[in-house]
Amino acid sequence: MKLVVVSAGLSVPSSTRLLADRLAAATAGRASGAVDVRVVELRDLAVEIAHNFTNGFPGRGLSAAIDDVTSADGLIVVTPVFSASYSGLFKSFFDVLDKDALVGKPVLIAATGGTGRHSLVLEHALRPLFAYLRAVVVPTGVYAASEDWGAEGLAERIERASGELAVLMSALAGRSAPTVQALAGTTVPAGSSLPAQGNVAAREDGFQVVPFAEQLAALRP
Structure with missing residues (x-):
C-alpha cells in the first residue's frame, strides 16, 4: 500500500x-x-x-x-x-x-x-x-x-x-471505485456492494445514505 x-x-x-x-x-x-x-x-x-x-x-x-x-x-x-x-x-x-x-x-x-x-x-x-x-x-x-x-x-x-x-x-485496498466513493459519504444506489446495516436513510429517489461509523464497522473483520 x-x-x-x-x-x-x-x-x-x-x-x-x-x-x-x-x-x-x-x-x-x-x-x-x-x-x-x-x-x-x-x-x-x-x-x-x-x-x-x-x-x-x-x-x-x-x-x-x-x-x-x-x-x-x-x-x-x-x-x-x-x-x-x-x-x-x-x-x-x-x-x-x-x-x-x-x-x-x-x-x-x-x-x-x-x-x-x-x-x-x-x-x-x-x-x-x-x-x-x-x-x-x-x-x-x-x-x-x-x-x-x-x-x-x-x-x-x-x-x-x-x-x-x-x-x-x-x-x-483493492476495492472497486463505486464502493470507495460510497465510503466518501456520497449517496449510493440501493443494492450496491457497500454493506448496509443499522440506521440507513432511504430517499425517495432510490438512493440510501449510510453513516460513516456504520460503514467503518462493516469493513472490520
Whole structure:
C-alpha cells in the first residue's frame, strides 16, 4: 500500500514535519502488509504551485507530487496554523488538484500550533475542506501545540488516529471505485456492494445514505 504524507511546514527543523513523520511511522506499523511511505514537502514546491496558478501547468516537482497524492491508498496531511486556519501554501496545493482526485481516499488530518487554543482548527477548517473534496476523513484528528511535545496525550492521539487510518487503508485496498466513493459519504444506489446495516436513510429517489461509523464497522473483520 502507498501512504503519502503532505507536510506544509516552513521551518527547518519543522514541528509540522516531525508530527507528520510520527503519524506516518505509527500508521505503517499498524497496517496489514508493507507500506510505501512518500513525503511531499510543500515548502519545496511553493514556487511551482504559484506558477501553476498563473500559467495552468504544473512543474516537474509539483506534477510528481500530484501523481503521488492521486495514486495514494491513504493520506496524512499536516499544516501549521496561520491566522486560526490552515496555511495558504497548504490550501493552494489542494486547490491545484483535480476536483475528483481525493474522492473516497482515506485522509488523516493534523495540525501544529503555538498554543492549544487553536486545536479546533481541525474541525472548523481541515475537516470541512476534505469533506468538500469527498475524502474519507478518519474520526480522530491530531493537533500538537508547543506544550504537547513530550507531554501526556499526544502519543495516544497519534496511535488512535494512525490506527483508524491503517484500518481504512487495509479495508479499501483493492476495492472497486463505486464502493470507495460510497465510503466518501456520497449517496449510493440501493443494492450496491457497500454493506448496509443499522440506521440507513432511504430517499425517495432510490438512493440510501449510510453513516460513516456504520460503514467503518462493516469493513472490520
